[in-house]
Amino acid sequence: MFKNYFIIAWRNILKNRIYSLVNIIGLSTGIAFAFLIGGYVWNELQVNKYIRNRDNQYIIQSIWKDPNQGFDLATIGPLAKALRQQYPNLVANYYRWDGITLMYQKGTNIFGKDYK
DSSP states (O other), X not given: OHHHHHHHHHHHHHHTHHHHHHHHHHHHHHHHHHHXXXXXXXXXXXXXXXXXXXXXXXXXXXXXXXXXXXXXXOOOTTHHHHHHHHOTTTOSOEEEEOSSEEEEEETTEEEEEEOO
């Protein structure tokens, strides 16, 4: 029974070659883009999956008096270190990122990377 269905489908594909080609290309392109979009969404949902205590992670944003001075996610350099020193029971580790450098402290180890 399935063999007959495949024979009929193959005959129709050969009979209407251009129409069949357009349909096959359109369907395969649609399925490929659906998989690409699904993969991108899955990847974005998995970004913070392995961070411990992700509900207790915070970003300090700045409100600059002069709007040309910096962007919202950049803060003055020593702010994160000062918060850790003044509130050691609240701030266990900190990251500082200003678009150019990245500083990370875990315990007594301090790591840095320059993106210039």
